[in-house]
Structure formats: C-alpha cells, structure tokens
Amino acid sequence: MRIEYWLNGEHRVDEVDGSRRLLDYLREDLGLTGTKEGCGEGECGACTVLLDNKAVHACLTMVGQLQGRSLTTIEGLEKNGELDRLQQTFIRNGAIQCGFCSPGMILSAKALLMENPNPSDEEIRMAIAGNICRCSGYREIRAAIREAADSAREEAEE
Amino acid sequence: MREPRWEYLQPADREELFAAMAQMTEDSVFLAGGTDLLCEIREAKIKIDRIVSLGLLKEFSGIRLEGDGIRIGSMATHGEIAADPSVRRYLRALAEACAHVGSKQIRNKGTIGGNLMNASPAGDMIPCFFLLHGKAEILSSDGTTRFAEAGEFYRGGGAPAMERNEVLAAVHFPVVPERDSFFVKLGSRTEVTIAQISACMSAKKKDGMFEDVEFYLGSVDRTPLPVPEAAAILGGSLGTVEERNRLSELLSKRIQEIQAKRKRPPRLKIRESERHYKERAVKGVVYDLLDGFDRP
Numbered sequence: 001m002r003i004e005y006w007l008n009g010e011h012r013v014d015e016v017d018g019s020r021r022l023l024d025y026l027r028e029d030l031g032l033t034g035t036k037e038g039c040g041e042g043e044c045g046a047c048t049v050l051l052d053n054k055a056v057h058a059c060l061t062m063v064g065q066l067q068g069r070s071l072t073t074i075e076g077l078e079k080n081g082e083l084d085r086l087q088q089t090f091i092r093n094g095a096i097q098c099g100f101c102s103p104g105m106i107l108s109a110k111a112l113l114m115e116n117p118n119p120s121d122e123e124i125r126m127a128i129a130g131n132i133c134r135c136s137g138y139r140e141i142r143a144a145i146r147e148a149a150d151s152a153r154e155e156a157e158e
Numbered sequence: 159m160r161e162p163r164w165e166y167l168q169p170a171d172r173e174e175l176f177a178a179m180a181q182m183t184e185d186s187v188f189l190a191g192g193t194d195l196l197c198e199i200r201e202a203k204i205k206i207d208r209i210v211s212l213g214l215l216k217e218f219s220g221i222r223l224e225g226d227g228i229r230i231g232s233m234a235t236h237g238e239i240a241a242d243p244s245v246r247r248y249l250r251a252l253a254e255a256c257a258h259v260g261s262k263q264i265r266n267k268g269t270i271g272g273n274l275m276n277a278s279p280a281g282d283m284i285p286c287f288f289l290l291h292g293k294a295e296i297l298s299s300d301g302t303t304r305f306a307e308a309g310e311f312y313r314g315g316g317a318p319a320m321e322r323n324e325v326l327a328a329v330h331f332p333v334v335p336e337r338d339s340f341f342v343k344l345g346s347r348t349e350v351t352i353a354q355i356s357a358c359m360s361a362k363k364k365d366g367m368f369e370d371v372e373f374y375l376g377s378v379d380r381t382p383l384p385v386p387e388a389a390a391i392l393g394g395s396l397g398t399v400e401e402r403n404r405l406s407e408l409l410s411k412r413i414q415e416i417q418a419k420r421k422r423p424p425r426l427k428i429r430e431s432e433r434h435y436k437e438r439a440v441k442g443v444v445y446d447l448l449d450g451f452d453r454p
Binding site: 064 | 162166209260349
C-alpha cells in the first residue's frame with residue numbers, strides 16, 4: 001500500500017506492506033537503527049518513537065498506522081548538527097550507561113516536555129515508567145530530564 | 159518491498175469499511191491500537207489472513223457530550239479518555255481506570271474499543287462499562303446500528319456477542335450529574351501493572367452519606383462480578399471501618415465461591431495460591447477504593 005507521512009519533519013511517500021512492524025521498517029528498510037528492539041511486546045520501551053508528538057512503541061505499531069501522521073525517531077532530534085537539549089543533559093548527567101534504553105528514554109522525556117514544559121518530579125517518573133533501564137541509572141536519567149526542563153525555562157525567562 | 163504477510167486494509171469512510179468487512183473471514187482481524195494484537199501476532203497465537211485497520215475512521219474517534227450522555231468513539235485512546243474534561247467530571251471511574259492502564263506508550267495507543275473487544279478478564283474498561291451503564295454502539299456492514307448493554311454484550315461470559323459483519327463503533331455512557339464513581343486496581347507493582355483485582359463503585363451522596371451504591375469487582379472472574387450487597391452495607395453511611403471490613407469479608411467469600419461453584423474447568427485459570435492471595439488482598443482494595451472516592 002501507499003502511505004504518506006512525515007518522518008522527522010520531512011514529508012515522505014512510500015510503498016509499504018501496511019502490516020509490517022514499524023520497528024522493522026525503520027531499522028531494516030530505512031536503516032534508522034537508533035530505535036532499539038528490547039522485548040518486542042511493549043514492556044521495555046526501548047523502541048519508543050513519537051507519533052504526532054506522543055510516545056508509542058514501534059514494536060506494537062504497524063506501518064499502515066503512520067498514514068497522514070508525523071513520526072519522530074531519535075535521529076530526528078539533532079538539529080543543524082546540534083544535539084537536542086535532552087541529549088546534552090543526558091550526556092552531562094551521566095544518564096547514559098550501556099545506552100540501549102537511551103533513545104527510547106530520551107523520546108519519552110521529549111514527549112513529556114513538549115506536552116508539559118514544567119513537569120513535577122512525579123510527572124517525570126510517570127512519563128518514563130514504561131522505559132526500563134537495565135543498568136538501573138534512573139536517578140541520573142531523572143536528573144537529566146529535570147535539568148533539561150529547568151534550563152529551558154531559565155532561558156525562556158532571560 | 160517484501161511480499162506482505164497479510165492483506166492490510168485501511169478504510170477511510172463507511173463505504174470502504176463495508177467493502178473491507180465484506181472480505182473478512184473468520185481469520186480476519188480488526189486493528190484498533192495494536193497494543194494487544196501485535197503481541198498476539200508475535201506469540202503466533204492467532205492465524206490471520208487479513209487486517210482491517212480502523213484508524214482512519216473519523217466516526218470511530220473522539221469523545222463528545224451528546225444530550226444527556228457521553229459518546230466515546232471505539233478508537234479513543236486511554237490517554238484521551240483519561241484527559242477528557244467531561245469524562246473526568248461525570249465518569250470518574252473510567253477516567254481513573256484509563257489513567258492507569260499500562261505505560262504512557264500503551265495509553266497513547268491502546269483504545270477503549272480494543273479493551274472491550276479483547277475482553278481480557280483483567281481489562282480495566284470492562285468493570286467500568288458495567289458500572290456506568292455503558293451501551294455499545296455496534297455498526298453492521300449493512301449500515302444499520304444497534305446498541306447493546308454490558309450484560310448483553312458479554313452474555314457469553316467471554317468474547318463479546320457480535321456477528322462477523324459487525325464492528326464496535328463507540329460506547330455511550332449516560333451522564334448522571336449527582337453520581338460520582340471511582341476505580342482502583344491492585345497489581346504486582348504501582349505503575350505499568352496488570353490488575354489482579356480491580357474494584358469500582360458508583361454512588362450518590364446525600365448529606366455526606368452514600369446512596370444507591372453500585373459495585374463491581376474485576377479480574378476475579380471471566381466477567382466483572384456485581385456486588386449488589388454493597389448497596390445495603392454502604393448505603394446511608396460514610397463507609398466506616400466496620401462497614402469496610404464487612405464488605406471486605408463479603409468480597410472475600412464471593413471470590414471463594416467463584417472457584418467452588420464452577421462445574422467445568424474455568425477458562426480463566428487462577429491458581430490456588432492466587433486465589434488465597436486475592437481473598438486477603440481484596441480488603442486493601444476496598445480501603446483504597448473508598449479513600450479514593452472521598453478524594454475530589
């Protein structure tokens with residue numbers, strides 16, 4: 001089938017098998033391997049991508065479901081050679097250990113900050129409840145999200 | 159492009175939907191959010207020849223106040239329902255249930271229609287569907303619509319009573335402004351958890367006292383368990399410790415009876431240890447529910 005959608009801000013038309021898993025389409029057909037496969041059943045959050053700016057599992061999405069919508073993968077966060085604020089705060093806070101959960105974790109955080117630029121600590125916890133970090137570096141991850149939110153607000157106030 | 163494994167149809171209006179439905183066989187499935195279907199496909203649990211996605215049908219989406227009720231499109235996501243101001247105001251139990259389904263990722267994609275159609279004993283929408291007197295709006299491929307109340311919808315005790323030429327378009331709930339409701343569940347962890355017991359209750363409050371209490375337990379049987387005795391226990395009171403304990407004991411007995419009265423092997427497998435756990439844990443659920451009900 002023919003689908004039309006936006007991939008990391010660019011309009012795209014593609015001939016696809018609508019029932020193919022979005023995760024396989026991204027990694028194998030488009031070579032966008034930033035999106036990771038962990039459990040394959042919506043438990044771990046490693047494959048999190050943004051559909052119309054909302055976090056969803058690429059492993060539980062069929063390509064046909066992209067029709068007319070906007071998809072953001074981790075590759076889409078870097079703008080003009082500069083990492084997204086969240087990517088920078090993740091690096092600064094040591095929130096990346098093995099790195100496997102990082103793309104999904106960062107995109108869940110991105111969705112949160114787009115919806116709610118000033119989240120409470122509890123809201124940060126809830127937003128990443130579906131993202132498992134097996135290195136268990138949650139404290140640094142929460143600190144990185146906190147810093148991204150706070151620094152964006154401080155800059156806006158200046 | 160690789161050879162597709164299945165035919166994938168994505169109707170955008172009624173005409174295309176009816177044409178797609180005409181091609182469906184007993185091995186064809188509807189795709190709502192996909193959060194359960196893709197797991198089943200992965201586990202190779204089901205044989206599929208054709209997938210009909212309902213994602214582009216506008217009349218299946220959205221939440222709106224209609225007369226003295228609320229229509230929730232079957233494709234409305236848990237996240238949309240939990241955030242909707244009318245649902246939060248008039249159908250608080252449903253908003254609570256939706257707010258705690260799975261993770262953020264699941265709530266952004268899973269739908270009320272998918273939850274009701276899958277009919278998992280642990281499906282959190284189902285006790286609310288009974289409690290809040292929901293009606294399923296069922297569209298047939300001949301263009302006619304019929305409505306089914308929860309008891310009729312689940313009359314078989316498992317999968318919804320629907321024909322192959324029918325599809326769930328929406329769920330309607332009456333608005334009763336003087337009524338409030340609440341839902342809680344107990345799982346193995348606080349977030350991203352599957353209910354081992356859920357409970358929901360709806361009541362009016364007169365002079366601070368409960369009136370016309372309705373009560374259901376979920377996840378303990380194939381379909382939600384009505385608890386009509388709750389009306390007498392809680393009615394005309396505030397839910398004192400003594401009444402909470404009495405209700406807990408009653409629920410504990412009802413859970414014991416479910417197992418005892420079964421003549422055939424149960425379709426919902428509950429191990430002996432789980433049953434013992436649920437009999438005791440239900441007391442905490444009753445306390446959580448009544449505490450939650452009192453919070454604005």
